Amino acid sequence: xxxxxxxxxxxxxxxxxxxxxxxxxxxxxxxxxxxxxxxxxxxxxxxxxxxxxxxxxxxxxxxxxxxxxxxxxxxxxxxxxxxxxxxxxxxxxxxxxxxxxxxxxxxxxxxxxxxxxxxxxxxxxxxxxxxxxxxxxxxxxxxxxxxxxxxxxxxxxxxxxxxxxxxxxxxxxxxxxxxxxxxxxxxxxxxxxxxxxxxxxxxxxxxxxxxxxxxxxxxxxxxxxxxxxxxxxxxxxxxxxxxxxxxxxxxxxxxxxxxxxxxxxxxxxxxxxxxxxxxxxxxxxxxxxxxxxxxxxxxxxxxxxxxxxxxxxxxxxxxxxxxxxxxxxxxxxxxxxxxxxxxxxxxxxxxxxxxxx
Numbered sequence: 001x002x003x004x005x006x007x008x009x010x011x012x013x014x015x016x017x018x019x020x021x022x023x024x025x026x027x028x029x030x031x032x033x034x035x036x037x038x039x040x041x042x043x044x045x046x047x048x049x050x051x052x053x054x055x056x057x058x059x060x061x062x063x064x065x066x067x068x069x070x071x072x073x074x075x076x077x078x079x080x081x082x083x084x085x086x087x088x089x090x091x092x093x094x095x096x097x098x099x100x101x102x103x104x105x106x107x108x109x110x111x112x113x114x115x116x117x118x119x120x121x122x123x124x125x126x127x128x129x130x131x132x133x134x135x136x137x138x139x140x141x142x143x144x145x146x147x148x149x150x151x152x153x154x155x156x157x158x159x160x161x162x163x164x165x166x167x168x169x170x171x172x173x174x175x176x177x178x179x180x181x182x183x184x185x186x187x188x189x190x191x192x193x194x195x196x197x198x199x200x201x202x203x204x205x206x207x208x209x210x211x212x213x214x215x216x217x218x219x220x221x222x223x224x225x226x227x228x229x230x231x232x233x234x235x236x237x238x239x240x241x242x243x244x245x246x247x248x249x250x251x252x253x254x255x256x257x258x259x260x261x262x263x264x265x266x267x268x269x270x271x272x273x274x275x276x277x278x279x280x281x282x283x284x285x286x287x288x289x290x291x292x293x294x295x296x297x298x299x300x301x302x303x304x305x306x307x308x309x310x311x312x313x314x315x316x317x318x319x320x321x322x323x324x325x326x327x328x329x330x331x332x333x334x335x336x337x338x339x340x341x342x343x344x345x346x347x348x349x350x351x352x353x354x355x356x357x
Contacts, residue, residue, distance in 0.1 A: 048074040049288040052089065054082035054103035055275060059308040066304065067295045073288050082108045089117045089280060099283035100292055104275045105186045107193065109141045110341020112278065119281040121290055129297040129315050133336045134274060141278030143337065144296040145311035147241045148330065149191055149271045151261040152227060157236045158259070166195065166263045166271070169237065170210025178211065179226045179235035182219045183351040187241065187273060192351055193343035194271050197335050201346055208354040219357055231257040241273075242327055246310035249323045262330035269333040273340070275311065 053060070056079065064075040080088070082103045089096050089112075101112055112118060118140040126135070126142055134143035151163055157177075163169070169178060181188065195204045216235040223240035224247070230238050231254040248255040262270045277296065283289050295301055302313040306320050313320075 047072065047288075048076055049099050049285050049292050050076045050078075050097045051100045051102060051292070052078050052080070052085045052098045053101075054080065054085055054108070057309055059304075062308060063296075063301060063304050066300055067292055070295065070298075070300075071288075071291055073291065075292075083111070086112050086115050086117065090115055092282075094282050096280065096282050098280050099285045099289035100277055101280055102275070102277040104147075105190055105273050106143075106276070106337030106340040107186050107190045107344050108341075109136070109274075109276050109278065110338055110344070113140050113338075113341070117280055118278040119283070121279050121293060123290060123294060125294050126297055131314065131334075133334045134314050135276075136278070136338055137336065141276050142293060142297075143274035143276040143314050144301070145275045145305040145309070146272045146314055146332065147187075147243060147274065147311060148262065148332065149187060149239055149241055149273060150327075151237060151263055152230060152240050152245060153237045153259050153261065154230050154233060154235075155257055155259045157233070160259055160261055163237070163261050164263065164266065166191070166239075167207055168263075169214065169239075170207050172210070172214070174214040174237065176214065176216050177236040178214045179216055179221075179229050179238045180211075180219045180356075181221055181223065181226060183348070183356040187223070188239070188356075189344055189347050189351070190273050190337075190340035191239070191271050192347035193340040194333060194335055196343040196346055196350075197339040198268050198333075201350060204347075205350045205354055208350060208356055212355045227258060228254055242312075242324065243310035245327075246321065246323045260327045262328065264333070265331055268335070269331040272312070272332040272337075274314075274337050275305075 064077065067073065068075055085101060085103070089098055089101065092098070101117065103109060103112070113136060120139045122139065127139070130142050134146070135141065151169070153163070183189070192204060192208065195207065221229065223244040226238040227240055227245060227248070229235055242260065245255070245258055245260065264270060277293060279286065279289050279293065297315055299318065302315045302318040305311045306313045306318050306324070310321055310324050312324070
């Protein structure tokens with residue numbers, strides 16, 4: 001186990017009631033009981049910060065280590081699924097040991113915001129470093145990395161000049177050629193929510209109907225599964241986040257067959273989503289928590305996101321990995337990512353009515 005990180009749990013599950021939560025603890029940590037008071041397993045004192053994280057990357061241990069080495073502040077970590085973490089924070093209420101919630105996708109951060117778990121942070125550093133469209137308008141949460149959701153295509157079947165926009169995917173010439181994951185996927189929901197923000201519900205509905213008509217098979221799999229399927233010729237095109245393709249750098253049988261198109265470069269730009277975090281309103285280690293948020297905007301942390309996980313940094317001037325640079329430069333959509341949460345219910349409704357299962 002990492003010496004710097006007190007990892008309470010890799011996974012925990014909610015029972016029939018959201019208040020009935022069972023924590024699956026690591027072998028070196030005693031089980032954390034559910035009670036109305038703070039427990040010995042999650043002490044609250046100077047020199048530490050308690051983080052609930054829905055990021056599921058083992059490389060993040062290096063991020064926490066870097067913070068501890070820089071500040072001397074110990075990181076206590078609980079990992080779980082985003083909705084479960086939000087429900088856990090709500091059920092723990094004022095007795096929650098958590099100081100920070102980290103998760104992926106603007107839609108999920110918006111859910112946490114709507115649940116009332118965040119507190120605003122007034123940080124000159126964060127306001128300076130994080131672009132306004134990549135943070136909550138009231139500074140309840142901040143993005144620390146970006147994910148571009150792009151068109152990926154089989155180089156043997158598609159020319160890079162054949163597609164220029166997300167809207168082009170609804171053209172009947174792509175009938176039977178598009179592979180897509182489920183509408184329940186938050187990345188797809190946020191893409192549609194962004195389209196609603198840009199073009200309105202009626203135009204978005206028409207686009208999805210055309211897109212669904214072009215599916216080569218019922219929606220299924222993951223971004224990586226659909227990338228592999230396109231490389232195998234089961235379809236010509238898919239939508240996926242760029243960092244998934246970067247993971248195939250050492251697998252030329254897949255990587256060499258896939259091309260990348262950054263959509264909508266002539267108008268609003270390519271849809272980007274985020275990974276982000278916010279200070280929890282019941283945090284007792286507020287200073288340490290804010291120090292952690294500010295660390296995430298530091299050059300070393302931004303380089304970590306870019307180099308270790310193939311994400312795009314939010315702070316300008318941060319170097320990228322060569323494999324990510326090979327995809328090319330692009331203009332990203334500057335819509336405030338909070339809109340993805342605001343429009344999520346409408347997006348899900350339109351996807352369902354249009355047959356995107």
